[in-house]
Amino acid sequence: MADRINTFADLQARAGVILARLDAAPAVALAAASNPLLAVEHLGYEFDPQARTGIGDRIRLGPTAAKKLAGLRATIARLVDRSVDPDDGLQVRRLLTDLGVLPQCPDGDDPDTDPPRWRPGGAGPDPLEPFRDRHPVMPPLLEYRQISARRPRFAPPQAFAAILDGVVATPLTAVRGRLQAPPPEPEPADPR
Structure with missing residues (x-):
């Protein structure tokens, strides 16, 4: 049974073990x-499906943007009364055609x-x-897409597999991971 990752904190707690396993497997590290999510899954971990997108957003864009995207996804779903993946052009086309x-x-x-x-x-114009x-639904959808386009998306499964199998070469020859302590919390201001 795969080790399940339900939150970003779960992933952080396992980061040392995951990085050590990646460092020991150069092809997987490349x-x-x-796509770090697919690499973690390749190592035998399983992401909670409800948390996977948010974890990926946090890795790719950081905590503030990930939280904003989650809120925009919820707003979009509420406005159209269904769940939609704003990163899927075909789903967006169907939705917007249905809405007229x-x-x-x-x-x-x-x-x-x-x-x-x-x-x-x-990113260029939407x-x-x-x-x-x-x-x-258009303003939150456009805002979501603008934020999401700030950083490159992760490679799709086919590209990840091609890199893993050595079918596709990358400009990288080696990748090593290391943990870094988070910056210290700022000291509270002296009320005097």
């Missing part, structure tokens, strides 16, 4: 650079609904920006 935000395009000439991709220097005023 693949971990492309985007036209139904039978000839396959659908508007681009893929999220903006991270690029050095910025293809859904022209539709901002067509439904109340």
Whole structure:
């Protein structure tokens, strides 16, 4: 049975063991650079499905952005009365077509609904920006996509497997992890 990770704190508690196992497996460590969640799963751990997205957001974007994305996902779900993955262009296209935000395009000439991709220097314009005023879900959806595009997304499972198997070369030749103590908490201000 796999060791289950239910929260980011669970992952932090296991970080020393995970890093030691990655350091002992260079191919897995290289693949971990492309998708640390898949690397942890490859090592035999299992993420709680409800927590996996938030843990990934926290690793990729930090705690503040991860919390903001979680709130925006909840707002989007509440506004459309269903769960939607804002990073999935096909789900977003279906949702926005159902809501009448985007036209139904039978000839396959659908508007681009893929999220903006991270690029050095910025993400670029969101293809859904022209539709901002067509439904109340659009402002939180656009904000979510803007925040998510701040850092590169993790590699999909196929790319992770190709790196792990050595089918795809990376510019990296080795990756080693180490733990670093968190910065100390600031001293409270002297009330005098």
